[in-house]
Amino acid sequence: MPEWFWYLLLIPAGFIAGVVNTIAGGGSFLTLPALMYLCGLDPQIANGTNRVAILFSTVSASATFH
Numbered sequence: 001m002p003e004w005f006w007y008l009l010l011i012p013a014g015f016i017a018g019v020v021n022t023i024a025g026g027g028s029f030l031t032l033p034a035l036m037y038l039c040g041l042d043p044q045i046a047n048g049t050n051r052v053a054i055l056f057s058t059v060s061a062s063a064t065f066h
Contacts, residue, residue, distance in 0.1 A: 006038045013038075021057060028054070 013034040017027030028050055035046035 009038055010034055018057075 013030055017030040017034075019027075020030065021027035031050050031053070032043075032046055035041045035049055036043055039046075041049065
């Protein structure tokens with residue numbers, strides 16, 4: 001399959017993870033496997049990438065709450 005197809009699969013995984021994080025938390029259960037298996041990232045790199053997304057989410061939620 002072409003490489004762009006894998007990126008198209010990551011977009012819905014990101015949206016679903018965002019919804020799960022908003023409702024109950026735990027969206028990393030979706031994003032980490034997607035980054036590791038769909039993108040082929042090393043687990044440490046996938047975790048670091050996921051932490052950057054969590055950082056932006058936390059900053060946004062804190063600013064909204066404030």
